[in-house]
Amino acid sequence: MTSTPQADSLTFHTASKRHLLVECGNLTATMALHHSLEAADLLGVTELIPAARTVLISFDPARTSAGVLAEAVRGLGHTESVSDTAREVTIDVRYDGDDLAEVADLLSVSPAEVVNRHQAATWQVAFAGFAPGFGYLAGDDELFAVPRRSSPRTRVPVGSVALAGEFTGVYPRSSPGGWQLIGRTDAQLWDLDRQPPALFVPGTIVKFTEAEREIVDLAGSSAGPDSSDASGSLSAADAAASHSLEVLRPGLQLLVQDLGRPGFASMGVSAAGAADRTALIAANRLVGNAESAAGLESFGGGVLLRSAGDGVAAVTGATGTITVTAADGTVLTPRLGEAFALSDGDEIDLGTSQRGVRRYVAIRGGIDVETALDSSSADTLAGLGPAAVVKGTTVSVHDPRTATHLVDPTPTGPRVLPQAGETVTLTVTLGPREDWFTEAGIDTLLSQEWTVTHESDRVGLRLSGEVPLERARTGELPSEGAVTGALQVPPNGQPVLFGPDHPLTGGYPIIASVDDLDLAAQLPPGVKLRFTTSAQPTTAHPAEAPRLAQAPRTNDNEG
Known part of the structure; x- marks a missing residue:
């Protein structure tokens, strides 16, 4: 992990008018690219969201463009190894997880060997997501390739140490989840009084050791982002x-x-x-x-x-x-x-x-x-x-x-906003994963009328259409970044329009993103939607453009 991926191994996808998704060949290349992007501090880049195979780049359209950024990313050169500069964290674990025996059977080894190799491996935080403080840790032992549970738990205790795919992780709060539980820790993954609040940030090296002291059963605790002293x-x-x-x-x-x-x-x-x-x-x-x-x-x-x-x-x-x-x-x-x-x-x-x-x-x-x-x-x-x-x-x-700012006495006047039963047309930008859908599926998105259902909140608006979106590929993507306004499509083919509280990453393909986020925020249940594309340039989000010019309920399936 000593340099960025070769330029010809990168694939660029439009994620919105303000976001570029860069796809790499593997997790190691993605971690290296994220490190290089952080070091390069490219003009106009406002935030980076690394994931399993991609880095989502948020940018200010007033200062740069997707094309300029793509060329800059292709030109990134050799950078220092992430592990040369990363901080290290040690986590004490009691290996008594409910799924330890099943994990051992899946890997064709004994539970003791699972524990020993989990401790012997060097783990590094590849990216964060799912919940504040939750890090996806990639290891150097190829043994660990563990499928998620076929039936996710409705509640995983805080501090649970778990495995899924090629990753290990620790639940910073009690939440639903489908990872395989092998142990628990009393380490505090999220603390707003600590700098940084997250114990696991990308690049952090993590070593797991056997706990020598009794760990208090925290199954009933909901410490973390939702605790009263932190919120x-x-x-x-x-x-x-x-x-x-x-x-x-x-x-x-x-x-x-x-x-x-x-x-x-x-x-x-x-x-x-x-x-x-x-x-x-x-x-x-x-x-x-x-x-x-x-x-x-x-x-x-x-x-x-x-x-x-x-x-x-x-x-x-x-x-x-x-x-x-x-x-x-x-x-x-x-x-x-x-x-x-x-x-x-x-x-x-x-x-x-x-x-x-x-x-x-x-x-x-x-x-x-x-x-x-x-x-x-x-x-x-x-x-x-x-x-x-x-x-x-x-x-x-x-x-x-x-309040020392000048008062703007000019009445804003009512905007033309929709009500239930009316039809609203929203302009969308296709991508980043429109290639996961057939031509008929994309045509359905743009020609069919969709209804905002009552299963909608600040996380996302569930949409219902007569014909589901037809997929060209089955399965799920490796976890990747998602933007506000994204139209994520779960297996039932009915899109979810992501709101401001959406999960940062997810594994369902995103077919397009809505351009007008403020209008999307005012869509009541029962309103009808039609989507259209436009090649016309779009300025920065009105609420963010001034700030950036001077300096962007569904459950995520990751847990």
Whole structure:
């Protein structure tokens, strides 16, 4: 692992208007390419997501292009060996996993030999994914090629040491999973108070040793990204804060969101953040906050808030009634996309969403919660960030005097958003795995009407069509990076449109990606979709272009 792959061994795939997928011949070549890309720091590259055979490159279209990047990647030269500079970690393991005997039978060796060779091997973190802190460790012993369980467990205990394919891994939190369990450890894989929070980052050398001390049974623990001390409290500000909001009714789902936490893909953490970034930015501008300030994201409406203290608020996104009732009974009806004053005791009632599905509430000063990786956003898949806001919660607000940005008094006006039963046309970019589908399958994607089902959330929208997408290849891909807006196709041929909380990696082929992510965030269940392609150039995502120009529920089948 001392140099990048030969240029003629690389294959380049379009993953979106902002992403290029580079495919290598094997895992070793992929690890070397990822290391070289990190060292090269190519112009316009914003993030790298390595996987089993690919590296997904996220880039700023205002600074570079897929073609320029492909040429630059082909020209990468010799780099230092990853193992020459990598840090080393030792993990104590009690080898008492439920699947140890079955693994031994599968490998035609004794359980003792499985344990001995697992400890004797040198393992290196190839990439991260599935959950924050989960690393895919590749070893130097060819013995370990273990199939996943035919029936995944609904719950794997935190700290489980497991095998699948050519990899070993340790579950950083309790979660569903299909890997073969051979042991357990009390090592803390994810700790927000540690730098970096993930114990396993790409390139880390890992040695496993037999534990000499008793390990507490952690089967009932859910420590990790979803633990309360790591996820951020809704009482970060002092109880005597000058302004707060009491949640009298949260509606279907009420979350704290900002613009997310990009830059942590190497630790298995997706950017997450507001689903409709344009709407959150507009709300913040209206009240004089920084664009990245945290606000409230409501799914479906039905929210009732009571203001403690005076302030300024704005609501953007999906259409629907907005009613402010003062303590003396006076009723006001602010318009969507227009700032309005709040007095102590005022109640803000957001009616059911009529067009679109997500509404954003910004308060001057911004929502004040503890951050996780420098972001206040709630990642519903990873369990990272503040928990969903429930009835009776008091949400603190930063001192309005900290909002030093100029107020944009121009009303944003309602956008033309869809409602159930209507048909919306979305432009898509084919790739990276359209070659896994027949011509008839691609034609079906672009000609057939699809319905957004009720099995939809921030992780993904499940789509239903009369004719499933026909595959040209069967089976699954080696795990590879996925982008927000990707149309991933499981074996049933019915696509899933990935939302902001999607898994970083997955093994089902992605046929295309949706270009307009903000519109995708406003698709309610029951809306009809048609997909079309366009050769017209697309600018950077409106919420990310300024930031980048100055410096982008389904279960992942990996666990």
